[in-house]
Amino acid sequence: MNAYLYPACAIIVGIVTLWRLPTLWTRRTPVHVVLWLVFAGTTVLFTLSSPTIWPKVSAALGITNISGLITQSLVIVLAALQQVLVLLWVHDSATAWRKLRLRLLAFAAVLVAMAVLFFDSMSKGENPNDFALAKAGQFPWYLTVYVLSFCVAQGSTLRICLQCARKVTDTWLRRGLLLTATGCGADFVYAAGRLGDIAVAMFGSSGVAWEPVVQIAAVTSAILRPIAWTIPSWGHHLTNASAWVGRVFALRQLAPLHARIVAVTPEVRLPLEAGTPVDTRLYRMLIEIRDGQRALQPWMSSAVTDQCRAAGLADDAAAAVIEAAQLRVALEAVESGAPKRESIEATTVAAPGDLAGELAHQRAVARAFRRSPIVDAVARENRSAEREIA
Numbered sequence: 001m002n003a004y005l006y007p008a009c010a011i012i013v014g015i016v017t018l019w020r021l022p023t024l025w026t027r028r029t030p031v032h033v034v035l036w037l038v039f040a041g042t043t044v045l046f047t048l049s050s051p052t053i054w055p056k057v058s059a060a061l062g063i064t065n066i067s068g069l070i071t072q073s074l075v076i077v078l079a080a081l082q083q084v085l086v087l088l089w090v091h092d093s094a095t096a097w098r099k100l101r102l103r104l105l106a107f108a109a110v111l112v113a114m115a116v117l118f119f120d121s122m123s124k125g126e127n128p129n130d131f132a133l134a135k136a137g138q139f140p141w142y143l144t145v146y147v148l149s150f151c152v153a154q155g156s157t158l159r160i161c162l163q164c165a166r167k168v169t170d171t172w173l174r175r176g177l178l179l180t181a182t183g184c185g186a187d188f189v190y191a192a193g194r195l196g197d198i199a200v201a202m203f204g205s206s207g208v209a210w211e212p213v214v215q216i217a218a219v220t221s222a223i224l225r226p227i228a229w230t231i232p233s234w235g236h237h238l239t240n241a242s243a244w245v246g247r248v249f250a251l252r253q254l255a256p257l258h259a260r261i262v263a264v265t266p267e268v269r270l271p272l273e274a275g276t277p278v279d280t281r282l283y284r285m286l287i288e289i290r291d292g293q294r295a296l297q298p299w300m301s302s303a304v305t306d307q308c309r310a311a312g313l314a315d316d317a318a319a320a321v322i323e324a325a326q327l328r329v330a331l332e333a334v335e336s337g338a339p340k341r342e343s344i345e346a347t348t349v350a351a352p353g354d355l356a357g358e359l360a361h362q363r364a365v366a367r368a369f370r371r372s373p374i375v376d377a378v379a380r381e382n383r384s385a386e387r388e389i390a
Contacts, residue, residue, distance in 0.1 A: 041078050075146075171239075298341050
């Protein structure tokens, strides 16, 4: 499986690595440098782990399975860089480096121990497809140090991410931390598989049954990392795009009600130039609907409000349905040529205090105007009453 997964992962992360390369010149902060090193290291890791590259590296260096030591050392280096990155995210540089000093020394000690144990346990025969699986019985101490160190590192990263995610105020930084924590969860699946390999090797068996799960967990973690580590810088674009799409949908939702109102009260409409931004168009539409509502008050009646309330509306839905019914009855009255009432009654039910509240209310009015059975029933009753009077 890694013949396909690992090269694909190397290509994906490699693209991100090249995309982030200009930041080394334009924004050379410790965070950006470490972030780029993480991407570059991950690209190298999955490139070397590809079965076609693995034996060539070992052959070039003249040491059997040296690719295993290189790639697994890269895993430890990346775990260390991940802690550097997370601590630089959530602390000032001085505090972060103070917290990192002993951690980095511990990572260095792990790398030395892995190298010593690897060369002490060397055996013949390349295993580009399943090095950790095949050598679990021959390299038990080496693999145990590697896997347990990896677990400790990722456990520490997971703890930092979860603690800081509760404290940070930036939404996308919080999501980046939580995604990093999710990647650590996938790493634990990978580590559990490797520890299982070591355990069953003691009994002369193999962990081939769960090897696909281990490889998928490794790739899942590797794909989550670029997303998690870059999402604080581009996540706000998703927020803006989502807000823009929401405004477009709001325009489409309000358009039928707005068109019906300005058709009978054209004086409330102001011309807009072609290409006017969505925000401006939506703002004007909200104003014109309210202006039209005020212009239609001479055709509105408190009796409509009473009819709506008699239907047993819940408080949270009452305001929108009542205003929709008032508008429907008033519009039909104007369209049929009915005269104005002698006395004007106050019929506006809701008056939100901000633009977001006004938009939400008018969208609710537009929905009720279009498909509320209560609004339809009230409009029918008023049409029948008008015909009887006539």
